[in-house]
Amino acid sequence: MSSTAQAIHHEEHHQGFFERWFMSTNHKDIGTLYLSFSFLMLFVGGSFAMLIRGELFEPGLQLIQPYFFNELTAMHGLVMIFGVIMPSFVGLANWMIPMQIGAPDMALPRLNNLSFWILPFAFVLLLSTFFMPGGAPAAGWTMYPPLVLQGGDSFAFMIFAIHLMGISSILGSINIIATILNLRAPGLDLLKMPMFCWSWLITSFLVIAVMPVLAGAVTMMLFDRFFGTNFFNAAGGGDPVMYQHVFWFFGHPEVYIMILPAFGIISEIVPTFSRKPLFGYKAMVYAIACIAFLSFIVWSHHMFTVGLPLGAEVFFMFSTMLIAVPTGVKIFNWVTTMWRGSLSFEVPMLWAIAFIVLFSIGGFSGVMMALVPADFQYNQTYFIVAHFHYVLVGGALFAIIAGVYYWLPKWTGRMYSEFWAKLHFWSSAISVNVLFFPQHFLGLAGMPRRIPDYNVAFADWNMVSSIGGFWFGATQLIFVGVVIHCIWFSKQKAAPRVWEHAYGLEWTLPSPAPHHSFTVPPVIDDTKLAHGDISH
Numbered sequence: 001m002s003s004t005a006q007a008i009h010h011e012e013h014h015q016g017f018f019e020r021w022f023m024s025t026n027h028k029d030i031g032t033l034y035l036s037f038s039f040l041m042l043f044v045g046g047s048f049a050m051l052i053r054g055e056l057f058e059p060g061l062q063l064i065q066p067y068f069f070n071e072l073t074a075m076h077g078l079v080m081i082f083g084v085i086m087p088s089f090v091g092l093a094n095w096m097i098p099m100q101i102g103a104p105d106m107a108l109p110r111l112n113n114l115s116f117w118i119l120p121f122a123f124v125l126l127l128s129t130f131f132m133p134g135g136a137p138a139a140g141w142t143m144y145p146p147l148v149l150q151g152g153d154s155f156a157f158m159i160f161a162i163h164l165m166g167i168s169s170i171l172g173s174i175n176i177i178a179t180i181l182n183l184r185a186p187g188l189d190l191l192k193m194p195m196f197c198w199s200w201l202i203t204s205f206l207v208i209a210v211m212p213v214l215a216g217a218v219t220m221m222l223f224d225r226f227f228g229t230n231f232f233n234a235a236g237g238g239d240p241v242m243y244q245h246v247f248w249f250f251g252h253p254e255v256y257i258m259i260l261p262a263f264g265i266i267s268e269i270v271p272t273f274s275r276k277p278l279f280g281y282k283a284m285v286y287a288i289a290c291i292a293f294l295s296f297i298v299w300s301h302h303m304f305t306v307g308l309p310l311g312a313e314v315f316f317m318f319s320t321m322l323i324a325v326p327t328g329v330k331i332f333n334w335v336t337t338m339w340r341g342s343l344s345f346e347v348p349m350l351w352a353i354a355f356i357v358l359f360s361i362g363g364f365s366g367v368m369m370a371l372v373p374a375d376f377q378y379n380q381t382y383f384i385v386a387h388f389h390y391v392l393v394g395g396a397l398f399a400i401i402a403g404v405y406y407w408l409p410k411w412t413g414r415m416y417s418e419f420w421a422k423l424h425f426w427s428s429a430i431s432v433n434v435l436f437f438p439q440h441f442l443g444l445a446g447m448p449r450r451i452p453d454y455n456v457a458f459a460d461w462n463m464v465s466s467i468g469g470f471w472f473g474a475t476q477l478i479f480v481g482v483v484i485h486c487i488w489f490s491k492q493k494a495a496p497r498v499w500e501h502a503y504g505l506e507w508t509l510p511s512p513a514p515h516h517s518f519t520v521p522p523v524i525d526d527t528k529l530a531h532g533d534i535s536h
C-alpha cells in the first residue's frame with residue numbers, strides 16, 4: 001500500500017461520528033447529508049400537503065383555519081422547492097460528478113461543507129415562523145406584495161431564510177462549475193462528459209444568474225416593510241407589478257433549475273436499460289443549453305393577466321412556445337434511444353419511463369397555458385396546480401427517485417429489494433395520477449387555487465384528488481423502508497457494474513465506491529463512454 005493509500009485508509013476508518021458527519025469535506029458524505037436532509041424535508045413538506053388535502057377533502061371548513069391553510073400552502077411550496085428538489089439534486093451532484101469525471105472529490109471541499117450546513121439553519125428559521133406571533137407568511141411561495149406585507153413580522157425571518165438558501169445554492173453551484181471545469185480526468189473533453197454532468201454544469205450557471213435576483217427582490221420588500229421605502233407600495237408611488245417582473249425573472253429559470261438535472265438523470269438511465277448509446281448526445285447537450293437560454297426571456301408568461309401591453313403578451317406567448325422545440329428534441333431522443341433497443345424494466349427504468357410520460361403531460365398543459373387568451377381562463381385555478389405538479393412531482397421528483405434507485409447499489413455496495421421497489425413504483429405511478437389528473441378538470445371548471453373551501457360543484461374530484469394524495473403520501477413510506485433496508489440490512493452484494501449495459505466512469509469503481517473516488521486519474525476509453533463513442 002502506498003503512503004497516500006494508507007493515509008486514505010486511515011482517514012476512512014478512524015473518524016468519529018461527529019467528525020465524519022459534521023466536519024465532512026468528503027463529496028460522498030456531503031452528498032449523503034444533502035440527500036438525507038431533502039428526504040426529511042420531503043416528509044415535512046409532504047405533511048403540509050396532507051393537511052391541505054385533508055381540508056380540501058370536502059367542501060366547507062373542517063380541519064384548519066383559513067389563515068393556517070394559507071401558511072401551509074406557502075410553506076409547502078417553499079419547502080418542496082428549496083428543501084427537497086434543489087438539495088436532492090445537489091446531493092446527487094456531490095455523489096456522482098466526481099465519480100463521473102474521474103476526480104477524487106469536489107474542487108472546493110470545505111466550501112462544500114459550508115454549502116450544506118447553511119441549509120438546516122435556513123429551514124429551522126423558515127419553519128420557526130409557524131410559531132411566531134401572527135404565524136408564518138401566508139402569501140404563497142411567490143410572496144407577492146402587498147399581500148405578504150399584511151402578515152406578521154415573521155416575514156423578515158422568511159426573507160433571511162431565503163437569503164441563506166440562495167447563498168447555499170450559489171456556493172454549491174460554484175463548486176460544481178469549478179469541479180467540472182478543473183477536475184476532469186485527462187482526455188475527458190467536455191463533449192465526452194455524461195449528460196448528468198452537462199445538465200448540472202448548465203444548471204449551475206442558471207443558479208448563479210438568478211438567485212441574486214430573488215435576493216434583491218425580497219430585500220427590496222424588506223425595505224418597504226421595515227425601512228420606509230416604496231419600491232412595491234403603490235400608495236407611495238411604487239409598483240407591485242414590478243415585484244412580479246423581478247420575481248419571475250428569477251422564478252422561471254428556477255423551474256428549469258428544478259428540471260434540467262432531471263433531464264441529465266433520465267439521459268443516463270434510458271440508454272443503460274435500452275442497451276443502446278444515447279441517441280443524439282450532442283443535440284441533447286445543445287437542447288439543454290437552448291432551454292436554459294430561453295428560460296430567461298419568458299418570465300411574463302406568469303403574469304399574462306396583470307395588464308401587459310399587447311406586444312408584450314404576444315412576445316411572451318411565442319417565446320414560451322419556442323421552449324417546446326428543444327424540449328421536444330429531448331423527449332424525441334429518449335424515445336428514439338429506446339426504439340429497437342433491448343429494453344428491460346428494472347426499477348430505475350420504470351421511474352424514467354414514468355418521468356417521460358408524466359413530464360410530457362405537464363409539458364402539454366404548459367403549452368396550453370402559454371396561449372394568452374386561454375390563460376385568462378386558467379390563471380389562478382387548479383389547472384395551474386395540476387400542471388406544475390405534473391412537472392415537479394411526475395418530473396423532478398420521479399427523476400430524483402429514479403436516480404436514487406439507479407445509483408443506490410453503487411453507494412451502498414448492496415442491492416435493494418426489487419419487489420418492494422417495484423411496489424413503491426407502481427403505487428406511486430398510479431396514485432400520482434389519481435392525485436393530480438382530476439385537478440385539470442377542477443381548474444377548467446373554475447376552481448380557484450389557494451383557498452380552503454370551495455363550491456359543492458367541485459366536491460367529487462376534490463375527494464378523488466385527496467384520496468390520491470393520501471395514497472401517494474403513504475406510498476413514500478415504502479421508499480423509506482427500501483432505502484433503510486438497502487443501507488443496513490440487505491445481504492445481496494452489488495457488482496461494480498451494477499447494471500449490465502451501464503457505461504461511464506462511475507461503474508468502473510468498486511461498489512461501494514472508495515472514500516476518495518479516483519485517487520489516480522482513470523484512462524479514458526472512447527468506446528466506453530456513458531453515451532457511446534461520438535468521435536465518428
Ligand code: HEM
Binds near residue numbers: 046076077392397
Ligand atoms: C404528495 C404530494 C403533494 C401534494 C398532495 C401536494 C399538494 C399541493 C397543494 C394542495 C397545493 C396548494 C395548491 C394551491 O392552492 O395553490 C400545493 C402547492 C404547491 N406544491 Fe405541492 N403537493 C405535493 C407535492 C409537491 C412536490 C414534490 C413539489 C415539488 C416541488 C410541490 C410543489 C408545490 C408548489 C411550488 C406549490 C405552490 C405553493 C404556492 O402556491 O405558493 N408539491 N401542493
Ligand SMILES: [Cu+2]
Binds near residue numbers: 251252298299301
Ligand atoms: Cu415560467
